[in-house]
Amino acid sequence: MDRSLELSRWLARRAVPAITGLIIVANLFMVGVLILAARDQNAFSAHLTTSFVRERYDALNTRMREISKDYAGWEAAYANLNDAVNTQWAFEEGNFGSTLASDLGIKYVFVLSPEDKTTYAIIDGALSTETADEALGPVVRDLANEARRAGKGQTIPVTATLFDGDTPILAVASVLSTGDNAEEQPADTPMTVVIFGRPLTAEALGATHETDISGLRVERGAEAGATGERLPIATMPASPPAFLVWEPPHPGTRLIWLMLPWIILAAAALGVLTALVLRHALSSAKVIEDKINEVGAARDAARHMSYHDAVTGLPNRAQAIEHLTRLLKDGEHVAALFLDLDRFKPVNDAFGHTVGDLVLAEVGQRVRGIVPESALVARIGGDEFLVLLQKEAAPPVEELCERLIGGIREPIELEACELHIGLSIGIACGPEDADEALELIRRSDLAMFQAKRAGRSTYVRFTPAMNERIRERPELERDLWRGIEAGEFELHYQPRFECRSLRLVGFEALLRWNHPVRGLMQPGDFLELAEETGVIRNLGAFAVTSACRTMAPYEDLSVSVNISPSQLRSGRLIEIVSGALAASGLEPCRLELELTETMLIEDSSVAATLLDQLKALGVRLALDDFGTGYSALGYLRRFPFDRLKIDQHFVADLGAAGKGRAIVQAIIGLARALKLSVTAEGVETAEQLMLLQADQCDEAQGFLLGRPVPADRIPALIRDARDTVERRDHPDAALRSRIEG
Numbered sequence: 001m002d003r004s005l006e007l008s009r010w011l012a013r014r015a016v017p018a019i020t021g022l023i024i025v026a027n028l029f030m031v032g033v034l035i036l037a038a039r040d041q042n043a044f045s046a047h048l049t050t051s052f053v054r055e056r057y058d059a060l061n062t063r064m065r066e067i068s069k070d071y072a073g074w075e076a077a078y079a080n081l082n083d084a085v086n087t088q089w090a091f092e093e094g095n096f097g098s099t100l101a102s103d104l105g106i107k108y109v110f111v112l113s114p115e116d117k118t119t120y121a122i123i124d125g126a127l128s129t130e131t132a133d134e135a136l137g138p139v140v141r142d143l144a145n146e147a148r149r150a151g152k153g154q155t156i157p158v159t160a161t162l163f164d165g166d167t168p169i170l171a172v173a174s175v176l177s178t179g180d181n182a183e184e185q186p187a188d189t190p191m192t193v194v195i196f197g198r199p200l201t202a203e204a205l206g207a208t209h210e211t212d213i214s215g216l217r218v219e220r221g222a223e224a225g226a227t228g229e230r231l232p233i234a235t236m237p238a239s240p241p242a243f244l245v246w247e248p249p250h251p252g253t254r255l256i257w258l259m260l261p262w263i264i265l266a267a268a269a270l271g272v273l274t275a276l277v278l279r280h281a282l283s284s285a286k287v288i289e290d291k292i293n294e295v296g297a298a299r300d301a302a303r304h305m306s307y308h309d310a311v312t313g314l315p316n317r318a319q320a321i322e323h324l325t326r327l328l329k330d331g332e333h334v335a336a337l338f339l340d341l342d343r344f345k346p347v348n349d350a351f352g353h354t355v356g357d358l359v360l361a362e363v364g365q366r367v368r369g370i371v372p373e374s375a376l377v378a379r380i381g382g383d384e385f386l387v388l389l390q391k392e393a394a395p396p397v398e399e400l401c402e403r404l405i406g407g408i409r410e411p412i413e414l415e416a417c418e419l420h421i422g423l424s425i426g427i428a429c430g431p432e433d434a435d436e437a438l439e440l441i442r443r444s445d446l447a448m449f450q451a452k453r454a455g456r457s458t459y460v461r462f463t464p465a466m467n468e469r470i471r472e473r474p475e476l477e478r479d480l481w482r483g484i485e486a487g488e489f490e491l492h493y494q495p496r497f498e499c500r501s502l503r504l505v506g507f508e509a510l511l512r513w514n515h516p517v518r519g520l521m522q523p524g525d526f527l528e529l530a531e532e533t534g535v536i537r538n539l540g541a542f543a544v545t546s547a548c549r550t551m552a553p554y555e556d557l558s559v560s561v562n563i564s565p566s567q568l569r570s571g572r573l574i575e576i577v578s579g580a581l582a583a584s585g586l587e588p589c590r591l592e593l594e595l596t597e598t599m600l601i602e603d604s605s606v607a608a609t610l611l612d613q614l615k616a617l618g619v620r621l622a623l624d625d626f627g628t629g630y631s632a633l634g635y636l637r638r639f640p641f642d643r644l645k646i647d648q649h650f651v652a653d654l655g656a657a658g659k660g661r662a663i664v665q666a667i668i669g670l671a672r673a674l675k676l677s678v679t680a681e682g683v684e685t686a687e688q689l690m691l692l693q694a695d696q697c698d699e700a701q702g703f704l705l706g707r708p709v710p711a712d713r714i715p716a717l718i719r720d721a722r723d724t725v726e727r728r729d730h731p732d733a734a735l736r737s738r739i740e741g
């Protein structure tokens with residue numbers, strides 16, 4: 001799986017952009033709020049200045065009207081300016097003269113006759129010849145008429161903005177009258193009008209620097225005041241509209257400029273802080289993620305381990321069972337090959353587990369290399385492997401087994417040595433033999449067990465009879481104990497002959513079980529069970545004691561007794577052997593104990609001591625089945641053997657083409673070199689015997705020369721053998737006579 005946690009990637013992909021976005025939005029929001037507040041402030045400030053300007057403008061208007069009303073409604077002014085202008089009174093005497101300019105800021109003073117002729121003019125406090133028309137434009141007459149209409153003979157001032165060129169002038173016009181006493185006159189009565197004008201400037205409106213209003217001015221036209229604030233002011237209808245225009249202060253904008261650096265700074269700080277926090281979060285996430293992924297990896301490893309064998313890396317029993325269950329459920333035809341190594345235990349014991357593991361790994365690889373890709377190879381026990389084949393996809397099972405056995409037989413090269421092991425295979429097929437995984441494996445195991453019994457390095461197909469045998473096992477075990485109690489065991493004696501002369505030299509004692517139901521049973525039928533259950537110790541003691549007792553009377557003949565591994569381990573062997581010798585009176589040198597290599601390897605130092613002790617009793621020691629075990633020369637040198645027994649497999653190969661004879665010759669040569677005598681076992685044909693004679697083998701034993709017989713037939717057998725030898729003094733003739741006889 002790729003279940004690796006991606007917290008940090010998630011953070012980087014999702015959380016970081018989200019948080020960054022959030023910060024940006026928050027900042028934008030802040031800026032937005034600030035702008036709104038600033039605009040509000042600016043608007044408020046504009047509103048304030050508008051009120052201020054309107055107030056000032058209105059005040060100025062009012063003031064101008066008051067001045068106009070005062071002067072135009074003054075009886076003396078009426079007397080001196082209405083019909084004929086008395087310049088003396090007006091200007092020289094200062095009643096209507098320069099003080100208007102100097103004290104009241106009135107720049108223009110015009111008196112217009114009822115015919116709108118300028119009869120009196122003062123500009124900037126000095127008498128002027130300029131007419132009102134010339135100074136303020138013809139529109140001034142409209143203003144005059146307005147005053148005449150408004151007043152109806154009374155002094156009611158009207159104001160409007162006129163222009164002297166571009167200079168705006170706040171002009172006020174009033175009809176000359178006799179003041180409060182003045183009679184109301186009809187509108188069409190010709191009337192004299194007094195016009196005052198003062199420039200409409202910022203100073204005039206009192207908009208100084210302290211008032212926060214800058215650029216207060218008058219502009220004409222509809223577009224006036226495009227950039228700032230404006231206030232419409234009265235003009236004559238004939239004139240374009242005019243506005244007071246000014247720049248209000250912008251406290252909001254100032255606020256923005258004031259705040260902006262701080263906001264930027266705060267945003268930057270927030271950004272940096274967030275980045276730091278995120279970085280920390282990211283690295284923490286990475287650590288957590290690593291931890292979790294480590295846990296995940298450990299879990300994966302554990303999962304892998306729970307389905308694999310650590311030594312070979314192959315699937316383990318659990319996986320094999322799962323796989324097989326699946327195949328059977330899918331209705332596949334499956335062959336289960338149960339592989340068990342021959343002679344693996346001694347390797348493991350002799351060289352240690354490290355080497356044992358190397359061997360297992362090598363075997364695993366070889367098996368994997370031989371079976372088809374689609375097959376499952378599992379290690380399901382110590383030296384047990386299971387191969388599961390889908391039959392359609394596989395070569396014939398028998399052919400595959402041959403290849404597997406051949407493949408494992410090839411020596412395994414290790415640094416220090418070369419190892420030889422073998423392979424026994426049991427075959428069971430699903431669904432014919434069993435349609436359930438465990439049962440199918442069990443049956444292939446049973447078949448494998450039979451392959452072992454059939455002499456190893458071979459394969460056996462499961463048969464229902466095997467199942468029967470296994471079912472009998474618990475019963476057989478009970479039987480064993482009972483058999484001992486009931487004295488059902490006995491020894492048969494197989495004669496051993498001197499090879500050259502065919503002189504009888506002794507017997508090998510071989511166990512038999514007179515089973516009340518099954519009949520006479522061979523060691524192959526019960527020995528393994530006896531070994532497993534410990535019954536063999538009793539049987540072994542019985543064999544030694546019984547053999548000694550039986551053979552004691554036959555002077556000059558020796559007796560061989562087989563010793564099992566567990567007897568060797570029992571610690572009571574010396575006691576039993578010396579007891580048997582003492583009880584029977586058999587000379588120790590006539591007793592020969594047969595041991596196999598396996599038991600020597602198992603605990604070689606203990607074995608060495610024990611064998612020395614046995615030798616000290618005076619008995620002789622033979623190494624049985626030489627060549628089937630480990631065949632390490634070291635054992636022959638290290639342990640005090642007197643004899644070596646060539647295994648019957650080699651003897652069987654003697655006549656055949658191949659290396660059979662060379663091997664036997666080599667073993668005989670080896671025994672000679674080590675000063676051991678040699679016995680060939682399993683001699684079944686005359687050819688084998690002749691070859692053994694030719695190769696100077698010391699002794700022979702086999703069905704050709706004599707089968708194992710019950711003890712009561714020993715005397716007859718001895719007699720027979722003596723007769724033969726005496727009758728024919730030539731060995732070949734003796735043989736012929738034996739064979740013919």
Ligand code: C2E
Pocket residue numbers: 494509510511522523524527539540543561562563564594624625648681682683684701702703704708
């Ligand atoms: P072993 O010690 O190698 O005994 C020789 C076996 O070969 C005997 O089988 C014998 O009957 C058989 N044999 C002899 N000549 C021939 C022949 O020409 N051809 C063939 N094919 N076989 C031949 P058996 O009696 O079935 O014994 C089998 C094994 O059981 C023995 O092999 C020995 O290892 C073990 N055994 C027998 N008796 C005892 C015993 O009292 N104690 C112990 N611990 N093991 C015993």
Ligand code: MG
Pocket residue numbers: 508562594624
């Ligand atoms: Mg033997």
Ligand code: MG
Pocket residue numbers: 624625645647648681
């Ligand atoms: Mg043997």
